[in-house]
Amino acid sequence: MVTSVISDVLPYDLDSNKIIEMWKEEISDRYLIEGLSFSEDGTGSFLFSFKEDFINEVIEGYKSKNIPQEKMDIFLSVIFNQTHKVELKDNGIFQVVINVEDLSTEQLEMVEVEAKFQFYHVAKTLVETLRKNSYIGIRPLTLHHISSGDAENLERKLYKNYRKTILLRLKESKVIAMEIRDTLSKIKPFPLGILFKYSLLNIINDVYENYRLMKEFSESELSRIKRIGTLETDKYNEYIPALLKKYDILAERVENMRDLLMSQFQISGVFLGLLGLDFALLSVFFPLLLPKIFLSVSGVILLLILGKYSVRSALKKEVDHLMRYLNEIALID
Amino acid sequence: MGAMTRNLSSRLIERKEVTKLDPLTKEYLILFLYDLFDERNIKPSYGEMHRAAKILQDLLEENYNMTMGYKFDTPSLYDIWDNDFQEDLETLEVSIRGVDNRDVLVENTTGYYSHELEPTNHGKSLLKNIGIKELEKYIPNLEAFKEKLEQSIFQ
Numbered sequence: 001m002v003t004s005v006i007s008d009v010l011p012y013d014l015d016s017n018k019i020i021e022m023w024k025e026e027i028s029d030r031y032l033i034e035g036l037s038f039s040e041d042g043t044g045s046f047l048f049s050f051k052e053d054f055i056n057e058v059i060e061g062y063k064s065k066n067i068p069q070e071k072m073d074i075f076l077s078v079i080f081n082q083t084h085k086v087e088l089k090d091n092g093i094f095q096v097v098i099n100v101e102d103l104s105t106e107q108l109e110m111v112e113v114e115a116k117f118q119f120y121h122v123a124k125t126l127v128e129t130l131r132k133n134s135y136i137g138i139r140p141l142t143l144h145h146i147s148s149g150d151a152e153n154l155e156r157k158l159y160k161n162y163r164k165t166i167l168l169r170l171k172e173s174k175v176i177a178m179e180i181r182d183t184l185s186k187i188k189p190f191p192l193g194i195l196f197k198y199s200l201l202n203i204i205n206d207v208y209e210n211y212r213l214m215k216e217f218s219e220s221e222l223s224r225i226k227r228i229g230t231l232e233t234d235k236y237n238e239y240i241p242a243l244l245k246k247y248d249i250l251a252e253r254v255e256n257m258r259d260l261l262m263s264q265f266q267i268s269g270v271f272l273g274l275l276g277l278d279f280a281l282l283s284v285f286f287p288l289l290l291p292k293i294f295l296s297v298s299g300v301i302l303l304l305i306l307g308k309y310s311v312r313s314a315l316k317k318e319v320d321h322l323m324r325y326l327n328e329i330a331l332i333d
Numbered sequence: 334m335g336a337m338t339r340n341l342s343s344r345l346i347e348r349k350e351v352t353k354l355d356p357l358t359k360e361y362l363i364l365f366l367y368d369l370f371d372e373r374n375i376k377p378s379y380g381e382m383h384r385a386a387k388i389l390q391d392l393l394e395e396n397y398n399m400t401m402g403y404k405f406d407t408p409s410l411y412d413i414w415d416n417d418f419q420e421d422l423e424t425l426e427v428s429i430r431g432v433d434n435r436d437v438l439v440e441n442t443t444g445y446y447s448h449e450l451e452p453t454n455h456g457k458s459l460l461k462n463i464g465i466k467e468l469e470k471y472i473p474n475l476e477a478f479k480e481k482l483e484q485s486i487f488q
Contacts (some may be wrong), residue, residue, distance in 0.1 A: 057442035064439060065380070065447075068412055077411075110408040113416070121436065137344065164356065165428040176463055203462045209455055210429060217428045244364050279407050307390045 001100040002112050004119040005147050005154045007224055009094040009126055016044055016088055030054040032123065034083075041091050048122070050081040071110065078103070078111050081116055094123045095153050112148040155228045161235055162221045166243065169214055173250070173326050176207055181259075181319045190312045191268050194261075201265070204258050211251040218244055246329045252321065255320045260311040271306040274327040277328060311321045348479040352395060354404045358471060361464035362401060364424060367432060368460055369483060370406060371394075376449035382422060388485045389415045392478070399471060422450075431456030434481040461463070 010016070016038045026083040032051055038044030050058070058080060062072045087095045098117045100111060147154040148287050183200060187193035194200075222240040278299045285291035354362070370377045377385065387405045394400050403415040425431045435449045451478050452460070465475065472478050 027444075054444055058445050061439040061442055061445035061447075062410075071410060106408045110410070113407065113409040113414065113419075121444065124436070125444070141372075161424055161428075165424055168357050168360060169429070171355075174465065175357070175467065179463070179466070199462060202458065206455070206458050208461050209458075213429050213455070243359070 001147060002108065002321060003113055003150055004096045004112075005149065005152055006094045006120060007154060007158075007228060008121045008221075009093050010088060010092045011130065011310060019126075019130065019133075020044075020046065020088075021131060023126050025130075026129050027125050027259060030124075037087075043088065045085060045087045047083050050080045050097070055080045057148045066238050073155050074103070074107055075114050079115055089151075090244045091151075091156075091229065092295070093228065094119075095151065096122075096125070100186055115289075116148060131210070131219055151228055155225060158221060158228070159244045160224050162218075162225075162236075162240075165217070166214070169210055170326060170329060172210070174323065176203060176328065177322050179203070184312055184315055184319070187308065187312070190310045191264065191306045192272065194264055195268050197236055197274060201258070201261055204254060204261060208251060208254045208258065210252060211247050215244060215247045215251070245327065246325060250325055250329075253322045253325065257315060260318065264309075264311045267309050268306065271296075271309075275302050275306075318323065341461070352399045352400065354393075354399055354471070356361055358467060359401050359421065360431075361372055361460060361468050363421060363451060364422060364456055364460040364464055364480075365468060366422065367450065367456065369486065373458070378448050379419065379422065380414075382424060382450060383411060383415060383418060384413045386415075386488045389482060392482055392485065393472075396478070396481075397472060415437045418472070425456070426450075429459070431459060454473070 001280055009020070017036070019034065020036055020038070024036075027033075030051055031054070032049045033046050034046040036044065037046065049193055055076065057078070059072065062075075076100060084096050084098055087093075087097075089095065096115070098111070100108060101153075103111065140254060147157050180200065180203065184190075187197055190239065218240050222236065222244075225240075278295055282292065282295040282299065285295065337412045344453050361380075363386070366382065366389060367377075370381075383405065386401070386403065390401050390403060390405070402425070403416070403418045403419075405415045407414045407416045426434050430453055433451045433453055433457050435451070436446045437449050439447050441450070
């Protein structure tokens with residue numbers, strides 16, 4: 001038996017009977033839905049099969065991908081030429097159970113990978129029906145989390161992937177923070193040299209975008225995992241909200257860094273412009289003593305003022321704060 | 334005796350230490366692969382990404398004694414496939430939106446899809462501003478390595 005589990009297929013408060021009836025109509029050229037059985041709470045099941053014309057298209061599709069006949073035969077007999085029981089649950093899970101007999105472990109694994117993709121596309125047509133009929137908003141459902149196994153497996157996989165992703169981004173933030181600190185120390189003289197390090201701003205923008213996306217991802221994962229909720233949920237009920245709070249602080253720190261850097265770019269840019277003007281005038285009036293003295297002195301004054309305006313130490317302080325928060329996050333478990 | 338010695342030495346060579354790359358470097362390598370396709374305006378499918386990643390891993394192992402740790406032996410539709418690599422590809426799409434995944438109908442079908450994958454601006458920016466520098470720590474002559482990789486993938 002192979003089970004494909006796809007999360008987020010249905011929204012909350014669904015009227016499954018009505019939705020499935022609409023879906024059934026829309027996909028009637030490809031799929032056959034029979035034996036609908038739904039209860040009041042919106043949970044239920046039906047029998048699902050692929051229509052013959054669609055199967056012929058699939059064969060053509062496989063041929064265009066140069067898939068060997070023996071593999072095609074397995075997919076056709078196990079996935080496409082069978083009727084499968086599909087369960088729709090109130091937590092948005094779309095679960096397909098595929099009965100497989102007399103397959104080797106290797107063949108079974110092959111069917112798992114293929115079934116995952118095929119039923120992902122089937123489930124996506126249901127999401128499209130929901131969208132067309134305004135059951136779900138503009139923000140598209142991702143439908144990426146598909147898994148073989150049962151809902152509990154999916155939940156474990158989601159949580160494992162979530163932790164893995166967070167650790168990756170944490171490591172990346174540390175690498176970047178060290179890179180920024182290192183770059184800041186090397187720029188000499190800072191107020192002028194920074195103008196040639198515009199890439200620093202791009203890096204800071206990347207970090208900010210990462211925190212924004214991680215926050216969005218954390219919120220959606222928390223809601224998804226909670227909704228599936230077959231396991232002990234305490235660990236991520238504590239872990240993810242604690243991380244969310246830290247992201248806000250991290251994003252704030254990075255925003256401060258961006259503001260500081262922007263102000264340095266602006267001030268340094270203005271002073272560089274003035275210095276250029278001063279130098280141009282100096283070359284014009286070089287033969288005249290008084291303007292020459294005035295322009296030389298004003299040039300020195302401009303350089304001195306610019307030399308005073310440096311955000312380097314403030315930026316370094318922000319990087320240190322960032323590193324501290326990153327270390328704190330690493331301790332959350 | 335001679336044959337025994339030869340066997341032993343070949344086994345010792347096989348056991349040569351191979352460093353397993355950390356997940357972040359692996360992620361940058363995946364973005365690096367996407368970039369190769371993107372430079373040629375190609376939007377690879379999952380199957381093509383698995384094949385390209387296998388070539389990349391083989392080159393890394395041969396030239397730098399490093400591996401991404403994928404086995405590429407998961408039985409699937411394609412000859413080269415690794416479920417762990419597939420998970421890493423999907424994580425890159427969902428979590429940091431580093432890659433866009435578009436379903437494309439296979440010609441002359443009404444519901445049989447292929448996938449077109451393309452790095453997003455954020456994915457490209459991460460590679461350019463951070464990833465490349467990190468990769469250069471492991472692959473000092475990244476440009477030469479890139480050329481070699483391109484030749485192997487697009488030959």
